[in-house]
Amino acid sequence: MHWTDYIAPLMEGAWVTVQLTLYSTVLGTVLAFAAGIGKLSPNWIIKGVSVAYIEVFRGTSLLVQLFWLYFALPLAGAAIGIDLRLPPVIAGVLALGLNIGAYGAEVVRGAIQAVHNDQHEAARALNFSARQTLFNITIPQAIPEMMPSFGNLAVQNLKDTALVSLISLGDLTFRAEQIRNFTQDSTTIYSMLLFTYFGMALVVTAAMRLLERYVTRWRTVGG
Amino acid sequence: MLFGYAWDLSSPLAFAISIMPILLTGMWVTIQAAVLGFFVALVLGLVFAILKSAPSRWISWPATLITEFIRDTPLLVQLFFLYYVLPEYGIVLPAFMTGALALGIQYSAYTSEVYRAGLEAVPKDQHEAARALNLTAARTFTHIVVPQAVPRIVPAMGNYLVSIMKDVPVLSVVTVLEMLNVAKIVGDRTFSYLIPLSLVGGLYLIMTLVASSGVRLLDAWLPKQGIPLK
Numbered sequence: 001m002h003w004t005d006y007i008a009p010l011m012e013g014a015w016v017t018v019q020l021t022l023y024s025t026v027l028g029t030v031l032a033f034a035a036g037i038g039k040l041s042p043n044w045i046i047k048g049v050s051v052a053y054i055e056v057f058r059g060t061s062l063l064v065q066l067f068w069l070y071f072a073l074p075l076a077g078a079a080i081g082i083d084l085r086l087p088p089v090i091a092g093v094l095a096l097g098l099n100i101g102a103y104g105a106e107v108v109r110g111a112i113q114a115v116h117n118d119q120h121e122a123a124r125a126l127n128f129s130a131r132q133t134l135f136n137i138t139i140p141q142a143i144p145e146m147m148p149s150f151g152n153l154a155v156q157n158l159k160d161t162a163l164v165s166l167i168s169l170g171d172l173t174f175r176a177e178q179i180r181n182f183t184q185d186s187t188t189i190y191s192m193l194l195f196t197y198f199g200m201a202l203v204v205t206a207a208m209r210l211l212e213r214y215v216t217r218w219r220t221v222g223g
Numbered sequence: 224m225l226f227g228y229a230w231d232l233s234s235p236l237a238f239a240i241s242i243m244p245i246l247l248t249g250m251w252v253t254i255q256a257a258v259l260g261f262f263v264a265l266v267l268g269l270v271f272a273i274l275k276s277a278p279s280r281w282i283s284w285p286a287t288l289i290t291e292f293i294r295d296t297p298l299l300v301q302l303f304f305l306y307y308v309l310p311e312y313g314i315v316l317p318a319f320m321t322g323a324l325a326l327g328i329q330y331s332a333y334t335s336e337v338y339r340a341g342l343e344a345v346p347k348d349q350h351e352a353a354r355a356l357n358l359t360a361a362r363t364f365t366h367i368v369v370p371q372a373v374p375r376i377v378p379a380m381g382n383y384l385v386s387i388m389k390d391v392p393v394l395s396v397v398t399v400l401e402m403l404n405v406a407k408i409v410g411d412r413t414f415s416y417l418i419p420l421s422l423v424g425g426l427y428l429i430m431t432l433v434a435s436s437g438v439r440l441l442d443a444w445l446p447k448q449g450i451p452l453k
Contacts, residue, residue, distance in 0.1 A: 060427040063392040064403055071416040162297035186307035194296045201295035
């Protein structure tokens with residue numbers, strides 16, 4: 001087989017990787033905001049749940065989380081009589097999203113805390129409710145602070161998707177493994193694989209830069 | 224039976240207790256791989272940091288490109304690359320060594336940035352003062368720059384050690400018998416994944432909590448203004 005013959009199956013796998021990255025990044029962002037805001041909540045139940053979530057998913061390995069969701073959760077479900085067997089795609093997106101969400105939550109929390117206290121005082125002086133202050137004053141100013149870290153996390157998440165190949169999901173790495181098993185042409189396959197991931201990471205980085213420019217646009221308007 | 228320890232399937236608790244020695248054997252491998260990988264990352268990261276700050280761009284640009292490439296590609300793929308490609312060029316390493324090397328290479332991209340940031344954080348005045356005092360470049364580096372850079376570098380490095388620990392399970396794909404791999408084997412043989420995998424999660428939590436509080440203690444202990452000279 002010529003190396004150009006590898007391109008078609010690799011691209012098929014790359015598409016799965018792109019989808020996984022997209023879905024888990026969206027899930028991770030939602031969880032990051034929920035847990036990051038939750039950690040600052042005065043309600044101790046919400047705070048406790050957020051802290052527990054962040055600590056558990058930052059404190060354990062992603063691969064452990066992935067295996068737990070894929071191998072152990074169905075057995076836990078069987079023990080209490082619920083069918084919790086997850087298809088590999090769902091287990092993969094869940095594990096990736098939960099993991100990156102926990103890291104993102106700390107970024108969200110840090111960015112929210114970095115917003116000047118004057119802003120809160122001004123909001124209170126203007127009679128804003130706590131919710132209005134959070135969503136209209138604090139978060140819009142905190143988001144630009146989060147962007148550089150979110151960019152790093154997005155690339156991290158893209159790289160982490162390679163692990164789902166271990167629960168037999170047909171992503172980029174999985175396809176490459178299949179081709180290698182078939183052709184034994186390790187050097188070519190893995191070089192192509194590395195460069196494909198590198199290219200994808202550059203695209204993710206560029207996309208996050210554009211997003212950063214979009215969310216910081218109000219800064220340059222001089223308002 | 225694994226590593227000479229048999230499991231007891233009579234009750235969940237007995238099962239959990241009986242596989243603990245197996246998991247702890249795996250944990251010891253995890254710690255060894257993490258420490259060895261960390262050591263490689265420290266050395267290689269320093270090399271990259273020096274190359275990246277080289278005065279000639281013929282050296283600094285390729286070094287920057289290489290570290291970017293390492294940083295932007297998955298550890299798993301780098302590990303596969305080392306494990307399957309190196310033997311084709313006559314370099315045959317045991318799986319454990321290949322794994323530690325892959326961890327070290329992946330994290331050298333991160334540690335090189337830590338070195339760079341730590342060294343650049345030393346104020347310019349310090350260099351000027353050193354020159355005014357007629358210190359040689361070597362003496363300036365060892366007696367002025369390094370003592371002030373170390374307190375900034377060490378905590379960040381400690382955090383990467385914790386990250387490396389969490390990446391060790393990836394090594395299971397090349398047959399390294401670290402903690403997750405042994406738990407998976409126990410699960411494969413007993414058809415009971417819930418307890419071994421949950422225990423691994425719990426042990427990981429303990430390991431990272433202990434390691435990160437160690438890093439915090441170290442950070443508190445290091446003098447912020449730099450290590451005083453005798």
